[in-house]
Amino acid sequence: SQELEQSPQSLIVQEGKNLTINCTSSKTLYGLYWYKQKYGEGLIFLMMLQKGGEEKSHEKITAKLDEKKQQSSLHITASQPSHAGIYLCGAASYSGGGADGLTFGKGTHLIIQP
């Protein structure tokens, strides 16, 4: 079965600073999904990456998938209090496998200090 390792597990960043969260897979990724979760609430979809080398941005958040499709990074520029939460990466284990449900990492807890 596919496993996803996220690092770091938790991160405390001063407001305005940049940060990076990583997600590494034990197998080739056929779809890598980034979600954000506020404690005790549902997951909010951020971005999906499918192609090796792909990069997507939404507002101040940029996600990249490496060429080998086994690692993804999420980068936040000029962090704000609204970025605080738990960031989870999820993956489909085969092409089109998202419909069978995604495998998730344990998440990275991000705290933004004013």
Added chain:
Amino acid sequence: ETGVTQTPRHLVMGMTNKKSLKCEQHLGHNAMYWYKQSAKKPLELMFVYNFKEQTENNSVPSRFSPECPNSSHLFLHLHTLQPEDSALYLCASSQVDHDTIYFGEGSWLTVV
């Protein structure tokens, strides 16, 4: 608002009770999922329904019983649960031919 609504948001039940969690999606999707989220563990996929047919049951104990009467509604029936079943239960939906999954707000379950 993600288009996936879960009720109740919070539930406290005794170990001998029978209760149900409800999920409704307004996105026109044809696949629905139940996930369990416990402290310090990755999200665990419990059940998958594609076109109302159950396609996945990840070794979930029989005290959890899913029901999918149509493509918009999904239930999780709970019976004689254990305290370790206390967790956040998340419902999600997607289109079978499109991988992005959309989640509800979750139902916090506490078993006492």
